[in-house]
Amino acid sequence: MAAPGTSESPGQSGSHSLGFDVLGRDAQTRARRGRLRTAHGTVETPAFMPVGTYGAVKAMAPWEIEDLGSEMILSNAYHLELRPGSRQIARLGGLHRFMGWNGSILTDSGGFQIFSLKSLRKVDESGVEFKSHVDGSRHQFRPEDVIEVQENLGVDVAMVLDECVAGDASEAEVAEALARTTRWAKRARAARSRTDQHVFAIVQGGLNLRLREQSAAELADLGFDGYAVGGLSVGEDRQATYEVANHTVGLLPEERPRYLMGVGTPEELVQYTAMGFDLFDCVLPTRNARNGMAFTSEGRLTIKNATHREDTAPLDPSCSCPCCGRFTRAYLRHLFVTNEMLAARALTTHNLHFYLNRMSRLRTALDEGRFAQEAASFLIATGGLETRAPEAGGS
Amino acid sequence: MAAPGTSESPGQSGSHSLGFDVLGRDAQTRARRGRLRTAHGTVETPAFMPVGTYGAVKAMAPWEIEDLGSEMILSNAYHLELRPGSRQIARLGGLHRFMGWNGSILTDSGGFQIFSLKSLRKVDESGVEFKSHVDGSRHQFRPEDVIEVQENLGVDVAMVLDECVAGDASEAEVAEALARTTRWAKRARAARSRTDQHVFAIVQGGLNLRLREQSAAELADLGFDGYAVGGLSVGEDRQATYEVANHTVGLLPEERPRYLMGVGTPEELVQYTAMGFDLFDCVLPTRNARNGMAFTSEGRLTIKNATHREDTAPLDPSCSCPCCGRFTRAYLRHLFVTNEMLAARALTTHNLHFYLNRMSRLRTALDEGRFAQEAASFLIATGGLETRAPEAGGS
Numbered sequence: 043m044a045a046p047g048t049s050e051s052p053g054q055s056g057s058h059s060l061g062f063d064v065l066g067r068d069a070q071t072r073a074r075r076g077r078l079r080t081a082h083g084t085v086e087t088p089a090f091m092p093v094g095t096y097g098a099v100k101a102m103a104p105w106e107i108e109d110l111g112s113e114m115i116l117s118n119a120y121h122l123e124l125r126p127g128s129r130q131i132a133r134l135g136g137l138h139r140f141m142g143w144n145g146s147i148l149t150d151s152g153g154f155q156i157f158s159l160k161s162l163r164k165v166d167e168s169g170v171e172f173k174s175h176v177d178g179s180r181h182q183f184r185p186e187d188v189i190e191v192q193e194n195l196g197v198d199v200a201m202v203l204d205e206c207v208a209g210d211a212s213e214a215e216v217a218e219a220l221a222r223t224t225r226w227a228k229r230a231r232a233a234r235s236r237t238d239q240h241v242f243a244i245v246q247g248g249l250n251l252r253l254r255e256q257s258a259a260e261l262a263d264l265g266f267d268g269y270a271v272g273g274l275s276v277g278e279d280r281q282a283t284y285e286v287a288n289h290t291v292g293l294l295p296e297e298r299p300r301y302l303m304g305v306g307t308p309e310e311l312v313q314y315t316a317m318g319f320d321l322f323d324c325v326l327p328t329r330n331a332r333n334g335m336a337f338t339s340e341g342r343l344t345i346k347n348a349t350h351r352e353d354t355a356p357l358d359p360s361c362s363c364p365c366c367g368r369f370t371r372a373y374l375r376h377l378f379v380t381n382e383m384l385a386a387r388a389l390t391t392h393n394l395h396f397y398l399n400r401m402s403r404l405r406t407a408l409d410e411g412r413f414a415q416e417a418a419s420f421l422i423a424t425g426g427l428e429t430r431a432p433e434a435g436g437s
Numbered sequence: 438m439a440a441p442g443t444s445e446s447p448g449q450s451g452s453h454s455l456g457f458d459v460l461g462r463d464a465q466t467r468a469r470r471g472r473l474r475t476a477h478g479t480v481e482t483p484a485f486m487p488v489g490t491y492g493a494v495k496a497m498a499p500w501e502i503e504d505l506g507s508e509m510i511l512s513n514a515y516h517l518e519l520r521p522g523s524r525q526i527a528r529l530g531g532l533h534r535f536m537g538w539n540g541s542i543l544t545d546s547g548g549f550q551i552f553s554l555k556s557l558r559k560v561d562e563s564g565v566e567f568k569s570h571v572d573g574s575r576h577q578f579r580p581e582d583v584i585e586v587q588e589n590l591g592v593d594v595a596m597v598l599d600e601c602v603a604g605d606a607s608e609a610e611v612a613e614a615l616a617r618t619t620r621w622a623k624r625a626r627a628a629r630s631r632t633d634q635h636v637f638a639i640v641q642g643g644l645n646l647r648l649r650e651q652s653a654a655e656l657a658d659l660g661f662d663g664y665a666v667g668g669l670s671v672g673e674d675r676q677a678t679y680e681v682a683n684h685t686v687g688l689l690p691e692e693r694p695r696y697l698m699g700v701g702t703p704e705e706l707v708q709y710t711a712m713g714f715d716l717f718d719c720v721l722p723t724r725n726a727r728n729g730m731a732f733t734s735e736g737r738l739t740i741k742n743a744t745h746r747e748d749t750a751p752l753d754p755s756c757s758c759p760c761c762g763r764f765t766r767a768y769l770r771h772l773f774v775t776n777e778m779l780a781a782r783a784l785t786t787h788n789l790h791f792y793l794n795r796m797s798r799l800r801t802a803l804d805e806g807r808f809a810q811e812a813a814s815f816l817i818a819t820g821g822l823e824t825r826a827p828e829a830g831g832s
Contacts, residue, residue: 096771100779104763126771130746133747134765135749142768368537373529373536376520377491377493379520383495
């Protein structure tokens with residue numbers, strides 16, 4: 043491991059001691075061990091953030107997320123602004139208090155969700171206008187509004203508003219959206235008023251490596267507390283994701299946290315950690331759980347399969363989660379078949395434990411100078427055969 | 438309090454020490470404090486049993502039911518025989534092991550559910566034939582089969598198969614069903630092979646007090662480990678329920694546990710405990726929770742009401758449950774409006790805590806010779822204004 047480096051975020055008061063420390067670097071890969079300091083504590087990285095789009099990780103109680111060892115969850119500014127509204131949450135004491143979660147929170151700005159609305163939205167230089175998917179009401183999100191929303195929420199990490207383009211956009215369209223994303227990021231940065239909140243910029247540029255370089259350079263020049271790579275893991279070929287992420291990560295400021303948005307499978311977490319990313323989020327462990335799919339040390343398992351009808355094994359014999367400590371596959375299959383909520387609860391608990399435990403093991407391996415061996419053991423255990431599920435994108 | 442009485446169940450081996458002890462009697466009402474001894478421990482009575490029809494209390498994990506202090510839950514032999522099948526559960530080690538619940542279990546025979554199928558069933562002296570509501574497959578439940586199913590499940594209390602009649606049945610029809618229920622109870626009794634299981638008979642007779650007397654006398658003559666009052670709380674007028682239950686409870690053997698099936702509201706639990714019943718079950722706390730209704734010390738609360746939009750109070754300020762310790766009404770309303778599973782979880786936890794805590798307080802009051810005062814305080818607190826919700830029947 044190389045010598046640790048420390049950076050303070052710009053514009054933060056010393057009392058909060060916000061920042062990001064690179065605690066060490068792997069000798070064989072670009073993986074690094076870090077610590078994000080927020081107003082609600084520290085987040086040991088590399089870290090996976092469970093997704094709680096509407097202010098709750100689906101099927102889970104906040105004390106269970108704590109028990110699983112998660113230090114930061116992801117929520118969504120767009121969805122919370124529509125329901126119940128960020129000003130209302132502010133009046134109720136902020137998002138942490140609202141949802142009874144004492145750890146750190148990162149909110150996605152909702153750019154991805156707004157641009158997914160297609161016919162419901164109109165974009166120009168000032169920002170984006172859209173109709174609520176809930177009640178049809180009209181809303182305007184300018185870059186400044188999105189910062190205000192996240193300041194109302196009082197989250198630990200706010201994401202800037204970025205312009206997302208469709209996968210089949212032309213190079214000119216991608217370039218134009220990238221340039222606007224930079225201008226919006228600059229406006230977002232100027233709109234900041236809280237000193238207890240990190241703001242991360244989002245690198246765009248589609249699958250074009252030159253445009254990714256341009257985006258990363260422009261955003262790094264502006265100076266943000268962290269940098270995310272966006273616009274990936276939205277349906278493109280997995281190899282393309284890998285190549286763009288691999289090229290882009292090296293363009294991001296070394297001393298800031300690097301966040302790969304919307305990724306990924308358990309194997310991808312290992313690969314992208316090795317690449318040098320620090321933060322991840324994905325709906326796979328939670329959404330797939332509700333669809334009856336479990337991640338295990340032996341690969342994926344579909345609980346409704348008839349083979350589990352009289353299977354007295356736990357989901358994963360080498361797992362220490364509450365679900366595996368109490369329930370057999372036969373019972374979980376019965377719960378799933380009879381539509382019992384406990385099926386979703388148990389599988390979500392297990393899958394999040396699987397993800398969070400994997401990240402914890404990667405951090406320990408980094409601390410102990412054996413990251414490459416640990417990473418290899420994960421990739422060998424599942425034969426590297428897992429492919430991206432089609433439902434991986436979005437939130 | 439009067440001197441305690443103890444009874445051993447017939448045909449039980451000493452090693453299990455199954456039985457029911459009347460620990461004390463209230464001086465002012467017919468309420469009694471008891472203890473049901475089962476193969477899985479003791480159940481302090483009067484007790485409310487959370488309903489877990491398919492082998493899971495909806496929205497809850499078994500460790501949460503334990504934490505709430507419940508010692509016995511109710512499940513349903515009919516539903517478990519259809520899915521996944523009692524023989525399969527037997528091969529998997531019995532219902533307790535299957536569902537990861539170490540406390541006691543009572544199963545309803547499913548008579549009520551089968552007779553609710555109406556066009557799907559055919560009844561004669563041998564038993565009842567019906568088509569599964571799940572897949573249309575044909576099944577026969579004779580009184581002996583229902584004992585076998587519950588012995589396969591390995592539950593602590595099995596209920597006999599009873600013939601249920603519609604609310605508008607003639608006196609002749611009610612009398613005929615009652616007589617058959619007695620004959621079936623005799624056959625069920627003869628079919629028993631396990632000595633580690635209580636079997637309770639079910640008194641029928643509709644709203645006719647003379648027929649209730651006949652049913653109670655015939656079943657008491659046969660000799661069962663406990664007696665339930667069935668065919669009530671199925672849509673009839675609340676006053677009628679009260680009068681029939683009040684008349685019937687005095688006809689049941691004093692030294693055996695008395696179970697009032699499908700009852701009731703929190704007020705009814707108090708009233709029927711005062712009447713001398715020992716066991717209760719009802720879907721109200723769990724089903725109403727999923728519909729957004731909470732029972733509180735100040736009365737009922739509908740969480741989706743706009744008045745709770747910015748309400749920072751817990752569901753019940755005087756409640757010590759995990760939900761009230763962490764969540765505001767404003768957050769619970771948001772969870773309910775956005776269809777988050779956590780809404781059902783939190784309200785179910787709270788409502789079950791409310792029911793179980795109330796029974797615990799009644800037991801303590803009985804122990805301390807102040808039952809009447811405690812009962813009165815409950816009934817006064819809510820003004821006795823609560824009426825039965827239409828969804829109270831069934832499971």
